[in-house]
Amino acid sequence: MSVRTRVAPSPTGDPHVGTAYIALFSLCMARKLGGQFVLRIEDTDRARSSERSERAIMDSLRWLGIDWDEGPDKGGPHGPYRQSERRELYVEHAGRLVTEGHAFRCFCSAERLSQLRAQQLEAKGKVGYDGHCLALAPAEAEARAAAGEPHVIRMRVPEAGQCAIDDQLRGKVEIAWDQVDMQVLLKADGMPTYHLAVVVDDHLMGITDVFRGEEWITSTPKHLLLYQYFGWEPPRYFHLPLLRNPDKSKLSKRKNPTSITFYERMGFMPEALLNYLGMMGWSMPDGEEKFSLDQMIEHFEPARVSLGGPVFDMEKLSWLNGRWIREELDPEGFARRMQTWALNASYLMPIIPLIQQRVERFSDVVGLTGHFLTGLPSLSEASFAHKKHSPEDIKKTLQFVVWRLDAHDDWRAEPLKQTLTGLAEGMGIGVRDMLFPVFVSISGQPVSTPMYETLEILGPDLSRARLRHGLAALGGVSKKQAKRLEKQYRELQT
RNA sequence: GCUUCCGUCGUCUAGCGGCAAAGACGCCGGGCUUUCAAUCCGGAGAUGGGAGUUCGAUUCUCCCCGGAAGCACCA
Numbered sequence: 048m049s050v051r052t053r054v055a056p057s058p059t060g061d062p063h064v065g066t067a068y069i070a071l072f073s074l075c076m077a078r079k080l081g082g083q084f085v086l087r088i089e090d091t092d093r094a095r096s097s098e099r100s101e102r103a104i105m106d107s108l109r110w111l112g113i114d115w116d117e118g119p120d121k122g123g124p125h126g127p128y129r130q131s132e133r134r135e136l137y138v139e140h141a142g143r144l145v146t147e148g149h150a151f152r153c154f155c156s157a158e159r160l161s162q163l164r165a166q167q168l169e170a171k172g173k174v175g176y177d178g179h180c181l182a183l184a185p186a187e188a189e190a191r192a193a194a195g196e197p198h199v200i201r202m203r204v205p206e207a208g209q210c211a212i213d214d215q216l217r218g219k220v221e222i223a224w225d226q227v228d229m230q231v232l233l234k235a236d237g238m239p240t241y242h243l244a245v246v247v248d249d250h251l252m253g254i255t256d257v258f259r260g261e262e263w264i265t266s267t268p269k270h271l272l273l274y275q276y277f278g279w280e281p282p283r284y285f286h287l288p289l290l291r292n293p294d295k296s297k298l299s300k301r302k303n304p305t306s307i308t309f310y311e312r313m314g315f316m317p318e319a320l321l322n323y324l325g326m327m328g329w330s331m332p333d334g335e336e337k338f339s340l341d342q343m344i345e346h347f348e349p350a351r352v353s354l355g356g357p358v359f360d361m362e363k364l365s366w367l368n369g370r371w372i373r374e375e376l377d378p379e380g381f382a383r384r385m386q387t388w389a390l391n392a393s394y395l396m397p398i399i400p401l402i403q404q405r406v407e408r409f410s411d412v413v414g415l416t417g418h419f420l421t422g423l424p425s426l427s428e429a430s431f432a433h434k435k436h437s438p439e440d441i442k443k444t445l446q447f448v449v450w451r452l453d454a455h456d457d458w459r460a461e462p463l464k465q466t467l468t469g470l471a472e473g474m475g476i477g478v479r480d481m482l483f484p485v486f487v488s489i490s491g492q493p494v495s496t497p498m499y500e501t502l503e504i505l506g507p508d509l510s511r512a513r514l515r516h517g518l519a520a521l522g523g524v525s526k527k528q529a530k531r532l533e534k535q536y537r538e539l540q541t
Numbered sequence: 542g543c544u545u546c547c548g549u550c551g552u553c554u555a556g557c558g559g560c561a562a563a564g565a566c567g568c569c570g571g572g573c574u575u576u577c578a579a580u581c582c583g584g585a586g587a588u589g590g591g592a593g594u595u596c597g598a599u600u601c602u603c604c605c606c607g608g609a610a611g612c613a614c615c616a
Binding site: 055056057059089091092094095153157160161164168170171173174175199214217220221222223226227228230231233234235236238240241242244245260261262263264265266286288289291293295296297323326327328329330334336353354355356357358360362363364365366367369373 | 542543544545546547548549551552553554555563564565566567578579608609610611612613614615616
């Protein structure tokens with residue numbers, strides 16, 4: 048049977064570099080062995096999934112040059128490729144497990160469950176479902192379900208013994224069954240959880256090789272067990288190391304730009320970003336660091352994957368990008384790339400209304416719009432000098448803005464305005480004063496284009512990166528300071 | 542807390558029982574250049590610790606330590 052791989056992002060935010068990372072390795076595996084690569088959208092979390100995000104993910108992957116053989120946009124023989132459209136499949140399969148005795152209906156309330164969890168945490172024991180509804184007679188459970196009582200379906204799990212996972216990169220990994228929870232498979236809203244959906248879809252879509260982050264390794268027993276219950280052959284698993292922040296924690300937007308669109312906006316070439324992701328945990332046999340997707344495919348071997356979690360280093364990415372720009376672009380190509388990057392109508396149009404009123408000559412434009420075309424403005428402590436406020440106050444304000452915006456998802460002007468004016472109100476200061484360090488951090492100057500619209504155009508990651516950069520220019524916030532400020536911040540929340 | 546994974550210069554990697562542990566980013570010094578880059582030359586910098594297997598361990602085994610991840614009706 049030919050090799051089939053897939054990437055299965057969930058459309059719950061900005062397109063993540065981790066998604067591209069997994070996609071890259073999956074794609075290389077499939078292409079190397081002449082198989083297919085599938086894109087599947089895991090949108091079973093109705094509250095968090097959005098169409099906008101799904102589009103952004105597909106656009107970003109394509110921008111990077113990652114193309115799929117089957118997917119929601121191009122169809123294929125195993126569709127639909129969007130989990131929300133496969134609902135009946137999951138219901139049907141979950142039902143089958145119930146009738147065969149591999150799963151059971153659970154009527155426990157959310158309150159009981161969270162209480163249980165709290166108790167278990169306090170007792171410092173194992174945390175997990177206690178099997179309360181296991182005692183229910185099947186007939187009674189069916190009757191209650193038929194009567195419309197809300198419930199979930201959970202899988203049964205062996206009480207003793209070990210589950211052996213044959214990880215293709217790590218070898219045999221053993222996990223005791225008593226460490227595995229009686230996972231919910233079908234939620235009360237009738238949607239599957241990841242664990243059910245991933246198994247059903249991977250099997251039905253003929254996926255033979257699964258690349259995913261190592262965060263999944265401890266839940267693999269659940270998946271293997273489901274394959275066994277269904278009588279299916281499981282795929283080969285390759286658990287890749289996690290991309291890391293400089294402090295070694297899992298790459299996160301709080302600490303690092305994670306959105307592919309950020310790197311696009313910063314002016315990285317897609318080839319260079321993809322190249323860089325390829326050298327995270329993988330290397331060419333000859334040690335060459337600059338390589339194209341085709342070259343990576345040609346030489347790809349899972350055995351060359353290294354397992355230490357690689358720290359995402361933007362400086363090295365920048366160096367690599369420089370090489371791509373210098374070595375692969377002739378002057379015409381360079382000009383074209385500049386155009387597709389930002390010097391085009393679709394990027395410029397939303398900016399025009401923000402500057403037209405403020406311009407007397409076209410030559411004024413550069414000074415007014417520089418911050419739409421730059422990465423991080425050059426800042427010093429002096430940039431934040433203010434006639435009324437002390438540097439300490441400025442720093443505090445900026446930190447509060449950063450925290451508030453970290454928790455803010457809808458990056459359109461109006462919601463941003465609401466959030467920030469709300470913050471100013473809570474802090475008891477004027478919006479103008481609150482925005483001062485924001486203007487400086489974002490544009491490098493105390494005055495520039497209207498802030499909320501500017502933030503929207505810049506996007507969340509670049510905005511956050513600049514605000515953090517501003518904070519750093521102010522001398523940074525020490526642990527001690529952060530603790531004190533955090534307390535004040537929490538007090539104004541209420 | 543429990544479980545699992547991981548552990549080579551600050552960072553990304555090479556090594557796959559046997560050459561003074563190699564390359565790259567970054568850093569430092571120098572050459573070239575009107576300047577800045579690019580480029581060239583040079584330098585500092587690592588096998589987490591301890592046992593064991595072996596003639597010989599970065600490499601194999603065990604223990605410790607450290608880091609990370611998972612423990613949801615999120616994926």
